[in-house]
Amino acid sequence: MGDKIYVTNMDKHTLLTLAMDGTVISTFSDIDLNVPRGFNVTARGQVLVCGSRSNTIIQLDSEGKKLATLATEKDGVNKPWSVFYSCSNDSVLVGVENKDIIVFKVT
Template structure:
């Protein structure tokens, strides 16, 4: 959930997506990226940044919770990741 409580972030494991929902369940947007495969774990920081783990891509991405874009790839397999959750 976003810090303001107005958005819910969920992963769609099978479709390699992060979905942003309004509190009433309305889909606000979806995020996909070639560096995100089989997303599982997700966390929202106090500043609204979304951290998501790609289990198959062995990545942790930082997303902008407002504009739905990738800000950074924080870690990869070369950093020692193996199926992060």
């Protein structure tokens, strides 16, 4: 871990995975990722990224491949700006535009 750099591009609706020398490893785009904002890299190297306009939280593997859409507007996610995975209580915390925090228990 610590051998990759992740960069969101809100205009192109992508998350770039870069090597430490700046080489592009992968470019992730998906219909569920519109205006990506915050992201979090978990202890296992997975990446959680917010789709601010798509109202989604997406889970990627360490190489930038989609594993799942974890939460959507149906789950109460509305304009997410930040995300964090807490391994101490197996929860995903999502900060949304109106300054609320939504907590999802991971099962």
